Amino acid sequence: MRASLIQIAVNPEESVNSRRERVASLVRAEAGADLVVLPELWPTGAFGYELFAAEAESLHGPTYEAMSKAARDAGIWLHAGSVVERAADGTLYNTALVFAPDGQLAATYRKIHRFGFDKGEAVLMGAGTEPVTVALPDTTLGVTTCYDLRFPELYRTLVDRGAETLVVSAGWPERRRAHWTLLAQARAVENQCFVLAVGTAGTHAGVEQAGHSIAVDPWGEVLGEAGADEEILRVEFDPARVAATREQFPALKDRVLGLEAPGGKG
Numbered sequence: 542m543r544a545s546l547i548q549i550a551v552n553p554e555e556s557v558n559s560r561r562e563r564v565a566s567l568v569r570a571e572a573g574a575d576l577v578v579l580p581e582l583w584p585t586g587a588f589g590y591e592l593f594a595a596e597a598e599s600l601h602g603p604t605y606e607a608m609s610k611a612a613r614d615a616g617i618w619l620h621a622g623s624v625v626e627r628a629a630d631g632t633l634y635n636t637a638l639v640f641a642p643d644g645q646l647a648a649t650y651r652k653i654h655r656f657g658f659d660k661g662e663a664v665l666m667g668a669g670t671e672p673v674t675v676a677l678p679d680t681t682l683g684v685t686t687c688y689d690l691r692f693p694e695l696y697r698t699l700v701d702r703g704a705e706t707l708v709v710s711a712g713w714p715e716r717r718r719a720h721w722t723l724l725a726q727a728r729a730v731e732n733q734c735f736v737l738a739v740g741t742a743g744t745h746a747g748v749e750q751a752g753h754s755i756a757v758d759p760w761g762e763v764l765g766e767a768g769a770d771e772e773i774l775r776v777e778f779d780p781a782r783v784a785a786t787r788e789q790f791p792a793l794k795d796r797v798l799g800l801e802a803p804g805g806k807g
């Protein structure tokens with residue numbers, strides 16, 4: 542399976558419309574890949590809070606249109622990163638879009654863990670509630686977004702639902718780059734899954750982005766890692782390695798379930 546992780550530079554001198562057109566061309570140029578993955582909120586930047594309301598889209602807005610067409614033109618599965626979705630009741634969500642090679646929408650995922658504690662996304666957006674998997678011909682994707690990476694229980698839920706390739710679409714800051722790499726590898730090892738983690742490059746809203754998109758195999762080995770700037774990280778892997786790893790080292794079978802305390806208090 543060939544996957545292309547497009548680490549998009551988000552810088553304020555490029556308009557949202559120009560970036561959308563540029564990214565559509567980058568996606569089209571990946572024809573021949575099986576799967577293309579884009580980062581979180583690349584139209585506005587994950588920290589472009591002041592743009593969220595103005596650039597919010599209905600689910601079938603301009604990013605949907607451009608990405609659906611790009612997926613169809615390239616004939617690829619496309620995790621198109623996420624957009625600021627304005628729902629019918631006016632609530633904003635950080636919503637990831639996944640398209641099939643015919644351009645049809647295969648899945649949406651509203652980010653469950655919002656970042657910012659008592660500000661930013663955490664107050665500007667609503668929280669998703671539904672973990673999402675997408676069955677591709679050769680693997681099942683578990684769809685997650687940025688800050689989700691810190692919450693292993695979400696990934697276990699995705700594994701229980703059949704996920705074998707965990708996608709993390711992010712806008713991760715440079716300041717915490719060490720966490721990004723470490724957690725991507727940890728999620729791969731503990732879940733015996735491939736992890737495809739794609740972030741943004743550049744600096745927007747004063748927040749330097751980490752870049753360093755990374756692909757990890759079910760043994761925790763790094764298949765490829767990008768640098769800091771805009772770059773396309775292309776990796777090839779055999780999805781059957783997930784079943785083989787789980788058979789050779791069956792740690793997932795030793796899970797002890799039901800340890801969570803009722804009400805979430807330990």
Ligand SMILES: O=C(O)CCC(=O)C(=O)O
Nearest residue numbers: 587656687688712713717
């Ligand atoms: O958890 C982190 O350090 C970064 C999370 C983040 O930037 C996000 O979810 O947008």
